[in-house]
Structures are given as structure tokens and as C-alpha cells.
Amino acid sequence: ETGVTQTPRHLVMGMTNKKSLKCEQHLGHNAMYWYKQSAKKPLELMFVYSLEERVENNSVPSRFSPECPNSSHLFLHLHTLQPEDSALYLCASSLAGDYTDTQYFGPGTRLTVL
Amino acid sequence: GQQLNQSPQSMFIQEGEDVSMNCTSSSIFNTWLWYKQDPGEGPVLLIALYKAGELTSNGRLTAQFGITRKDSFLNISASIPSDVGIYFCAGQLLSSGSRLTFGEGTQLTVNP
Numbered sequence: 737e738t739g740v741t742q743t744p745r746h747l748v749m750g751m752t753n754k755k756s757l758k759c760e761q762h763l764g765h766n767a768m769y770w771y772k773q774s775a776k777k778p779l780e781l782m783f784v785y786s787l788e789e790r791v792e793n794n795s796v797p798s799r800f801s802p803e804c805p806n807s808s809h810l811f812l813h814l815h816t817l818q819p820e821d822s823a824l825y826l827c828a829s830s831l832a833g834d835y836t837d838t839q840y841f842g843p844g845t846r847l848t849v850l
Numbered sequence: 851g852q853q854l855n856q857s858p859q860s861m862f863i864q865e866g867e868d869v870s871m872n873c874t875s876s877s878i879f880n881t882w883l884w885y886k887q888d889p890g891e892g893p894v895l896l897i898a899l900y901k902a903g904e905l906t907s908n909g910r911l912t913a914q915f916g917i918t919r920k921d922s923f924l925n926i927s928a929s930i931p932s933d934v935g936i937y938f939c940a941g942q943l944l945s946s947g948s949r950l951t952f953g954e955g956t957q958l959t960v961n962p
Contacts, residue, residue: 778854778953779940779952781950784949838883838898843891
């Protein structure tokens with residue numbers, strides 16, 4: 737138990753669906769992250785939020801839309817996804833957005849796009 | 851962008867054996883991290899290294915930050931079945947804030 741929870745743990749959706757992934761951290765951290773983990777590939781950073789402000793968007797397609805309403809919650813809104821978007825989506829948090837801060841990961845949401 | 855080359859990609863060992871894996875990069879990193887990911891879970895931090903030459907242990911795990919700051923290794927001594935999982939290295943640059951660059955992972959299988 738790392739203090740970072742993600743729901744749902746598994747999600748199957750069609751290409752025309754709209755769904756959202758949720759992440760919640762109970763660590764009092766101020767920075768939150770979305771990563772994509774595909775088979776046989778390194779983790780890819782998607783978005784970084786620090787103090788609820790998006791500080792990085794790593795060239796992610798607009799069909800992925802993040803939202804950070806407060807420092808404890810992070811969402812990833814999905815719409816008109818493609819099959820190649822199927823992957824494990826990991827949320828992480830850290831105390832701040834500094835390079836010395838340890839990032840704590842949630843268990844991930846396994847997404848399958850049909 | 852920066853890339854980390856992690857090797858080996860997979861290892862099959864007997865319980866009790868020692869394991870070694872490493873990461874190399876063409877870039878200089880300020881921080882090296884080693885994570886382990888169990889099936890169905892997110893990565894969990896094992897060891898963090900902040901100084902070139904630093905050697906840090908965490909139980910049966912030992913990791914070192916290379917002198918050139920372009921590499922790091924992780925050793926696991928006397929492996930046990932619960933060591934099974936994917937081990938990732940990650941590096942951070944001072945200039946990149948909190949951005950982590952990950953290796954592709956080493957899949958470890960331990961046979962009882």
C-alpha cells in the first residue's frame with residue numbers, strides 16, 4: 737500500500753466511448769503524474785501537475801484530457817481512443833515537483849480499447 | 851531525449867543465486883532510482899542514489915551510482931521466490947525537474 741489509489745483497476749472500452757480514470761493520494765503530496773506503461777516499452781510520462789497546475793504535457797494526444805481539481809485527486813478523461821492506447825496507466829505523486837522527491841505509484845488501471 | 855539501456859531484459863535463476871542488472875545512458879544523470887513492479891501493481895521504489903560513486907544497500911539489495919554518472923547497477927543477493935517481478939532503473943536530471951527517464955525493465959524469474 738503506497739498511499740496512492742487508482743480506480744478502476746481494469747477498464748474495457750470501445751473507441752467511441754468516454755470514460756475517466758481516477759487517482760487519489762493520501763500522502764499530502766503536491767505533485768501528481770500520469771504515466772503510460774505499454775508492453776516491452778519504458779514508462780512514458782504523460783502529464784505532471786504541481787499544486788493543481790499542469791506543468792508538463794508530454795506531447796500527449798488531445799483524446800487524453802487530464803484534470804486536477806485539488807492536490808489529492810487527479811483524473812484522466814478518455815474519449816475516442818484507439819486500440820494502440822491499450823496499456824497500463826499509472827498515477828504517481830511526490831511531495832513537490834523537485835527531482836529529489838520520491839515518486840510513489842498507484843497500482844494502475846489496465847485499459848483495453850476495442 | 852535521454853534513453854536508458856537496461857540489461858538484461860530477462861533473467862531466469864535458481865533460488866539462492868545472486869543477481870546483477872544494470873542501466874547505462876549516454877546522458878549524465880543526477881539521480882538514479884531502482885523500482886520493482888509486481889504483477890498487477892505499480893512500481894515500488896527500492897533504492898535511490900544521489901551521488902556519483904554512492905553505494906547503497908536495502909536488505910539483500912545493493913545499488914551503485916556509477917562514477918561517470920551515466921550508469922548504475924543493482925545486485926540482489928541470495929534470491930528468494932518473492933524477488934520475482936520487473937525491476938526498472940530510472941534517472942533524473944537536475945534540469946528536468948521531477949521528470950523520470952525509465953529503462954525498459956528486467957524481468958526476473960526465480961525458480962524454487
